[in-house]
Amino acid sequence: MTSPERATPPPQQQYAERTYRSPAALVGGVLLLLLGLWLGGDALLRGDAHTRLTALFALLLGVPLVAAYTLRPLVRAGEDRLLVRNPFRTITLPWGAVEGLRASFSTEVATTGGGKYQLWAIPVSLRQRKKANRQAMRGAGAAGPRFGPNADAGGPVPRAMADQSLDELRELKERAAGRKGAEGEPVVRWAYEVLVPCVVGVIGLAVMIAL
Template structure:
C-alpha cells in the first residue's frame, strides 16, 4: 500500500516501540502477597460464617483495609521499560518517565530513579545487601583465580535479568539498574522518548482502603 503522496505506507505501528515492555518485579514479594491474601481470606470468611453480632460486618469492613494495601505493596510494584519510556509502578503511585527525562538510576540501600529534578523510590526492585555481599565474594574469588568468564554479563539482548541467572558477581538489583541505565543512555535521543515525567495516584487502591477504614472505625466505635 502507498500513501496519497505515493510513498510506501509504513503502517500505523511503524513509529511504535521496537519490543514489548520488559518487566522486572520481586518474585518473593509476589509469593508473600499471595500467601497473606490467602490467610486473610480464610480468616475473614470464617468470621463472616461463624461470627456473631457485629463480627461478620467488622470482618467485611476489615477486608479492604487489609487486602488492598497488601496488593499495593506486594503484587502491584513493577518496572516496565521499552524503547520509549520507563514506567515504575509503586504501591500508591505510577511514575511514567520518557527516557529523555531520566537523569539517572542508583542502587544503594534502595533503587532510586532521578527524573525531572525529583527522586523516586523503585519498590519493585528491592536491594538485598546479603545478595550483594555474596556477589562481591564471588567476584573476589573469580578475580583471585583469574576467571573472567564468571563476571561477564550473560543475559541475551532483549531479555530480563533474573536473580542468579546472568552475572553471579553482581546482585540482581545492580544488574537491573545497569540494564535500565543502558536503555536510558541508548534511547535518550529517540524522538518518541521525549517528554516530561508524569505521576499518577493509584486511587483504586487508596479509595477502597479509606472507605473500609471509615466503616471499620464506625463499627468498632458502635460496639
C-alpha cells in the same frame, strides 16, 4: 543520464519491553491474601452482625494494602519510556526525563526536574550484594597468569539482581538518547483503586471499634 541511487538507511532495531517484578513479594502476597481471605471469610460466615461488619471493613483495608505492597509493584521499560508502578502511584517517565538510576539501600530513579521515585519492584538485597562481592573477590584472588587458548577467558563478574536490573535500564536509557519519542515530562497518577477501599476500611473499623 541516471541519478545515483541514495542508500536507504537501515531501520532502527526494535527492542521488546522488559518487565521487572519481585518474585518473593509475589509469593508472599499471594500467601497473605489467602490467609486473610480464609480468616475473614470464616468471620463473615460464622460471626454475629458486629463481627461480620468488622471483618468486612478489615478486608476492605487489608486486601488492597497487601496487594499494593506485594502484587502491584512493577517496572516496565520500553524503547521510549519507563513505567514505574509503586504501591500508591504509577509514574510514567520518558527516557529523556530520566537523569539517572541508582541503588543503595533501595533502588530509585532521578528525573531531570529534581524528582526521585523509588522502584518498589526492584528491591535491594544487601545479603545478595555481599554474596556477589565475596564471589568477585574470590575470583579476583584466584586469578593468576594463564597460558594457552583460554588465557583471556573469564567468567562474568557476579552482580546482585538489583544491580543487574539497573544496568539493563541504564542501557535502555542510553539507546533512547536523542530519540524524539523519548522526550516529554513525567506523568504521575494516584492509585485510587487502592486508596479508596483503604479509606473506607479505616473509617469502618474506627466506627466498629467505637461501638
